[in-house]
Amino acid sequence: MKKIQFFKVLMLALFVSLGVVGFAQHGEEHQPAEHAEKHEAGKHEEEFNLAEEALAHIANANAIHVFGDFYIPLPAILYAPGHGWSFFMTSKFDAHHHGNGEKAIDHYVMKHGVIHRIADESFPYGEVAIDGFAHGKIEKDGKEKDVAYAVVNGKQYLLDEKSTLDGGMLGGGKTSYMDFSLSKGAFTMLLVLLLAFWLFRAVAKGYERNKGKAPSGVQSLLEPVILFIRDEVAIPFIGKDKYERYFPFLLTLFFFILGLNLIGQFPLAGNVTGNFSFTMVLAIITALYVNFSGNKNYWEHVLWMPGVPSVLKVLILTPVEILGVFIKPFTLMLRLFANIAAGHIVLVAFVGLIFIFGHSGQSMAGAGAGTVMAFLLSMFMMAVELLVAFVQAFVFTLLAAAYFGAATEEAHH
Amino acid sequence: METIFLSGFSVFRPEPGMILWALVFFLTFWFLVGKFAFKPITNALKTREQSIQDALDEAKKAREEIQNMKSENEKLLAQAAQERAVILKEAKEMKSQIITEAQDKAKEEAQKIIASAKTEIDSQKNAAIAEVRNNVGGLAIEIAEQVLRKQLGSDAEQKAFVQKLVDNAKLN
Numbered sequence: 001m002k003k004i005q006f007f008k009v010l011m012l013a014l015f016v017s018l019g020v021v022g023f024a025q026h027g028e029e030h031q032p033a034e035h036a037e038k039h040e041a042g043k044h045e046e047e048f049n050l051a052e053e054a055l056a057h058i059a060n061a062n063a064i065h066v067f068g069d070f071y072i073p074l075p076a077i078l079y080a081p082g083h084g085w086s087f088f089m090t091s092k093f094d095a096h097h098h099g100n101g102e103k104a105i106d107h108y109v110m111k112h113g114v115i116h117r118i119a120d121e122s123f124p125y126g127e128v129a130i131d132g133f134a135h136g137k138i139e140k141d142g143k144e145k146d147v148a149y150a151v152v153n154g155k156q157y158l159l160d161e162k163s164t165l166d167g168g169m170l171g172g173g174k175t176s177y178m179d180f181s182l183s184k185g186a187f188t189m190l191l192v193l194l195l196a197f198w199l200f201r202a203v204a205k206g207y208e209r210n211k212g213k214a215p216s217g218v219q220s221l222l223e224p225v226i227l228f229i230r231d232e233v234a235i236p237f238i239g240k241d242k243y244e245r246y247f248p249f250l251l252t253l254f255f256f257i258l259g260l261n262l263i264g265q266f267p268l269a270g271n272v273t274g275n276f277s278f279t280m281v282l283a284i285i286t287a288l289y290v291n292f293s294g295n296k297n298y299w300e301h302v303l304w305m306p307g308v309p310s311v312l313k314v315l316i317l318t319p320v321e322i323l324g325v326f327i328k329p330f331t332l333m334l335r336l337f338a339n340i341a342a343g344h345i346v347l348v349a350f351v352g353l354i355f356i357f358g359h360s361g362q363s364m365a366g367a368g369a370g371t372v373m374a375f376l377l378s379m380f381m382m383a384v385e386l387l388v389a390f391v392q393a394f395v396f397t398l399l400a401a402a403y404f405g406a407a408t409e410e411a412h413h
Numbered sequence: 414m415e416t417i418f419l420s421g422f423s424v425f426r427p428e429p430g431m432i433l434w435a436l437v438f439f440l441t442f443w444f445l446v447g448k449f450a451f452k453p454i455t456n457a458l459k460t461r462e463q464s465i466q467d468a469l470d471e472a473k474k475a476r477e478e479i480q481n482m483k484s485e486n487e488k489l490l491a492q493a494a495q496e497r498a499v500i501l502k503e504a505k506e507m508k509s510q511i512i513t514e515a516q517d518k519a520k521e522e523a524q525k526i527i528a529s530a531k532t533e534i535d536s537q538k539n540a541a542i543a544e545v546r547n548n549v550g551g552l553a554i555e556i557a558e559q560v561l562r563k564q565l566g567s568d569a570e571q572k573a574f575v576q577k578l579v580d581n582a583k584l585n
Contacts, residue, residue, distance in 0.1 A: 059423045060431060077430075114423075164426035172426040179430045186434035193442045200450030207457030212464060226454060247455060248447040256442055275424045277431035281439060341424055 050356065054348040058271045058341055061099070061113035061184040062090045066268060069096040074187055076115060078108060080177040083125075090115070090181075092127075104128040108177075109150050109159065113184075116159035118150055119176040123157055133159075145171075184270035185278065191269070192259040200255075229254055233398050237405040246404045249289060253282065254397040261340060261389030265382065273392070274340035279333040286400050287329035294407040328403055332396060339392045343385045350378040552582060 064072040073091030080086070086106050093101025099113030106125050107118045111133050134149040134156055149156035162179035164172030182190070199218060206219030215223050234243040234250055260272040272278050300306060302321040305313055353374035357367040556578045560571070 055423075060428070161423075162428060162430070164428050165432075166426050170426045172423075179428065180433055181430060182434065183430065185431055186438070189434060189438040193438050193445075196442065197445050197450065200446050200454070204450045204453040204457075207454055211457070212461070223458075227458070230455075230458075244455070248451040249443065251451050252439075252443045252446055255446070256439060271424065272435075275431060276426065277428045278435045280427055281432055281435035285436075285439065337424075 050349060050352040053352055054345045056112055057348045058274055058344045059114070060270065060275060062110065062115045062179075062181050063093075063095060063099060063113045064184055064187070064268055064270075065099055065113055071095055071099060071113065074184065075182045076108070077180040077182065078115065078117075078177055079180065080107070080117065083107070100133060102130060104130050104150065104152070111148060111150075111159065115179060115181065116148070116150075116161060117175070117177045118157040119160045120157050123152075128152060185272045185275055186270075188260065188263060188270035188272050189278075192256065192263055192272075196255055196259045226251065229397060233394075233401045237398070237401040238408060239405065242408050246289075246293070246401070250397050250401055250404075253286070253400055254393050257282070257336065257396055258389065258393035261393055262386075264340065264344070265385060265389065271340065271344055273336055274342075274344050276333070276337050279337040282336070282396070283329035283333035286332060286403070287325075290328075290400070290403045290407045291325065293404060295410070297409060297411045298407045300411075328399075332399060336392050336396055339388055343381070343388050347378060347381045347385060350374055350381050353377070556582065 062076060063074055066072060071091075073089045076086065076088055076090050078086045083106065086108065088105060090110060092103065092105050093108075093110035093115075094103050095101040095110045095113065099110060101110030103109075104118060104123070105127055107123055108115050109118065109130060110116075129152075131151045131153070134151055136147055136149060136156075137144050138147050139145075148159045150159055151157075160175040160177065161172065162177060163174045164170070166172045167174075199222070202217075203219050203222050206215060206217060210216055210219065214220075229251055230243070230247060234247050238246055257273055260278075263269045264271050264273060294302075302325060303318055305317045305321070308317055351374070354371050357370035357374065556575075559578065560575055
């Protein structure tokens with residue numbers, strides 16, 4: 001556990017230092033309040049903004065950027081109240097440079113690989129060619145907000161972002177449409193699902209083939225991991241007689257998170273475990289499973305702790321325990337999300353250093369030295385991320401097992 | 414920084430689309446691997462561990478059995494040795510018994526032989542004595558016959574003759 005703490009401290013330090021870097025970048029490269037990105041060739045005079053780049057890299061997208069202007073399209077499933085459902089492949093947007101689409105489809109446009117919607121009802125439905133995108137700021141609830149526009153025939157149309165469930169608390173909220181597309185993140189999940197299922201079927205078949213014999217191949221690669229989860233996580237926390245019921249769920253958690261963490265290390269794949277929506281789903285499923293597994297003893301300890309004066313129970317213990325029921329999954333959700341998202345941001349920041357040195361290269365020696373340093377830092381960060389991929393999958397599973405253990409523990413008074 | 418956080422930090426916002434797909438894919442994955450992979454794997458692991466445990470138990474049992482057999486063998490050996498000793502002792506006893514019996518029988522037999530020899534000797538002696546007696550009687554009669562034949566001669570001659578016969582008889 002000491003090692004895990006050490007790496008958490010390391011991650012925190014890196015995250016904080018990144019914040020400083022990002023802030024400095026933002027301060028230095030403050031862009032003019034409004035500037036248009038036109039698609040015309042040879043007119044790309046955009047400045048490199050590290051913070052924006054990092055956040056764009058960990059964000060979900062509706063197409064997979066392979067290299068240059070080449071994008072793998074994904075299915076778009078969109079719903080706009082008043083208009084209805086729209087289904088199409090995102091290749092229809094004709095996205096090239098920076099993932100900016102050259103067409104609007106039924107009010108939808110693609111900007112930086114992400115679908116947005118033109119809320120303005122005067123805009124025509126169907127396919128409409130767009131000239132480009134523009135940025136601006138508007139006043140909303142007394143706060144300045146960055147917004148983007150689609151430019152069509154010299155007119156700017158405000159772009160809506162997809163609806164989110166935070167009610168505006170985290171800068172989202174209900175907008176004119178909802179996005180249920182099989183996004184980059186969802187596609188990555190599907191990929192991991194299929195890969196992992198294929199892998200574990202191979203392992204299961206190995207057990208049939210090598211019945212009564214020593215394991216071989218991929219079977220011997222994964223068996224120690226499965227045994228580790230069983231002998232070091234499930235049995236110690238849940239108990240030898242009860243663990244079997246929860247063991248498949250724990251394995252599912254561990255390998256799904258691990259698979260997504262690992263695939264997230266690849267440049268093309270989406271960042272799923274560093275996406276709040278995903279960790280939220282995992283945490284909620286875990287919490288529901290834990291609390292529905294809770295026995296009498298568990299609920300007694302939550303609601304009416306035995307052996308404690310009633311006054312204390314009513315005033316302190318019961319409220320705290322009930323809060324704990326919600327805080328436990330909340331920490332599960334935040335821990336995984338923050339660790340992975342932070343790791344990716346730091347990595348993008350280090351890789352981004354190469355571009356910063358390249359862009360600002362007034363002194364060749366400085367640029368070279370900076371690039372070497374950035375390269376070494378990126379390598380280090382990748383190694384740390386690899387470790388974090390395992391550690392976070394393990395920690396999530398371990399804590400889930402601990403919660404199951406607490407929920408199914410028998411009274412021992 | 415705040416504006417960037419708000420506008421760009423989209424991963425921090427719960428999106429219905431992502432939530433839906435995460436739910437669908439996680440539950441699908443759970444169902445698929447739980448049913449078609451983890452179940453057979455955990456069962457196979459359990460069976461294998463059980464068989465290993467069984468094999469170990471059996472080995473232990475076999476070892477114990479061998480141990481038991483060894484001690485039994487030792488016991489048997491000890492018993493055999495004891496029995497051998499008993500048999501040897503009995504044989505010795507029997508031998509000495511046979512010898513004494515044989516000696517006794519031989520003695521008895523010898524006694525019998527001696528006794529029968531004695532009676533034989535006695536009867537032979539008696540027979541010899543009777544024969545001698547008979548011979549002496551015959552001789553006396555013969556002498557008396559010759560004496561009677563010579564009676565017609567002188568007394569002196571008779572006397573000398575008898576004397577001569579007696580002397581001859583004595584010499585015989």
